[in-house]
Amino acid sequence: MAVPSSNLAAEYQSLKPEIDEAIMRVLASGNYVLGEELEAFEEAFAEYQNARFAMGVGSGTASLHLALEAMDLQPGDEVITVPNTDNPTASVVTHAGAKVVLADTTGDTFNMDPEKLEQYITPRTKVILPVHLFGHPADMDPIMEIADHHGITVIEDACLAIGAEYKGRRMGTYGPLGCFSVAPGKILGGYGDGGMIVSNDPDMAERIRVLRNYGHAPRVPRFPGDLTGGKWTVLEEGFNQRLDTIQAAILRAKLPTLDDRIAGRRRAAAIYREIFEGTPVTAAHEEPWAKHVYFAYNAMLDNRDEAQDYMNSRGIPARLIYNPPLHLHPAYSWMGLGPGSLPTAEYTASRMLGLPCFPQITESQVEEVATTLVKFAKGG
Structure with a gap:
């Protein structure tokens, strides 16, 4: 018997009315960047992950990159993560201007091993980046205890772990920012690249909204002739890493199931x-x-x-x-x-x-x- 590795077409067919309606609603609206559809999905995703805020970004890789950019890392700073992960977990550290340090893992969950973690910490360590590999949470209590002891920030790579729980708590809110992928085939996947970042810190959430949208101040005019009263202000040199509105609508349609x-x-x-x-x-x-x-x-x-x-x-x-x-x-x-x-x-x-x-x-x-x-x- 041949067995497929996945069946995304069957998933679409099971939700076809809801997904088709969401797509047509966005197309009919004429609003294809940011806007109410994205905000509605962000609110729903934050509620699902038990976080105060959620921000849609261009990919899971972008979620990690923007989270590290928000840490204002400097040359020589170090970020500890694990070796058995997709390379964006490590490459975003380099792109954010820091040095990646790889720490060994456990033999059963394949996640960061808290018992080995301290040997990789130096005075230059600024971030610990555990990966919840394949959807199994890392052992967060001892990781957080070690991080707190050394004054190190923890950012979670939860790209594969939407819905996963550690001691009854959803992933993503142990540090200031938690990062997720919503690409096709992920636990919650759209029909193109996408990512989410969650936070309980309003200032950090606002920083991500700025970074994902070129560095523009939030609520600036979105198109020429916009009469909403927003003033165009560039706060910093950011990125074009927004979650597409049509993907947000699709993901919102899929989230309830x-x-x-x-x-x-x-x-x-x-x-x-x-x-x-x-x-x-x-x-x-x-x-x-x-x-x-x-x-x-x-x-x-x-x-x-x-x-x-x-x-x-x-x-x-x-x-x-x-x-x-x-x-x-x-x-x-x-x-x-x-x-x-x-x-x-x-x-x-x-x-x-x-x-x-x-x-x-x-x-x-x-x-x-x-x-x-x-x-x-x-x-x-």
Whole structure:
């Protein structure tokens, strides 16, 4: 049985009336940049994530970049993050004028390891940037305790973790800014690039609104002849990183049913866990204090590369996601971190295999994937 890696078309069909109405409403309005549709989605997203404010931006990468820009980093400042993430987590640090420092991870959640964190802190450390990898929250209490002790700001990379929870609390509000992606295929995805930033700090929220829109003061005229009374004032050199109004309307139409789709991912993960129990395949881990939203489902096993070939040859997409870790890529050779430098991240990466896990996957499809992988692991 061939199994897809995702089914975004089916997701659209399940919400077609709501999404089509949202698109046509925006087109008919004539307002395609910022405006009421974006503000309505921002309010709804903030409420969903239990934050005071949410700001729509151009992408998940832009959310991280703008958040770091708002920290006013200087040359020589350091930002600590993890190596087993997509490279924008690290590249935005460079683009914001600072130096990225990679810290080793845990062996089960693949997230930043608080027990190892302090060894990477120096007098130049200004930001700790934990990643809630694949939708599982990082262990935020000890991370925040360490950060507070050293006077370091925490910015969350929650791009894969909309709806995830740490001890009953949604992600994104542990520090001044939390960053999310709403690109296609993400936990909540539109039909083009997009990102969100949440905050409980009104001044920080206003700074993001300025940075995303060229550096213009908020509520300036949006087009020639606008008679709303706003005055055009450029407060700083910002960026063109606004969430498109039409994407905001689509995302707002999809948000009310998001918990149902997360439940579909979690059902698939539960079936995987049950089938993998007692086999050579290690199921994806979920801490008791976490609500994992399973943007991706990564099992672990020996002979991973052979397992990937075995699965793919049988019509089952098996992926290596953010693998190998960043420090082993040419772009980060300047760090001088060869094999063995971050041993836990490297070990888990060598055994990790991404399996299909999306809201519309059926029980029979999950069973086919899982039993096929177990058959390989048992020598089949």
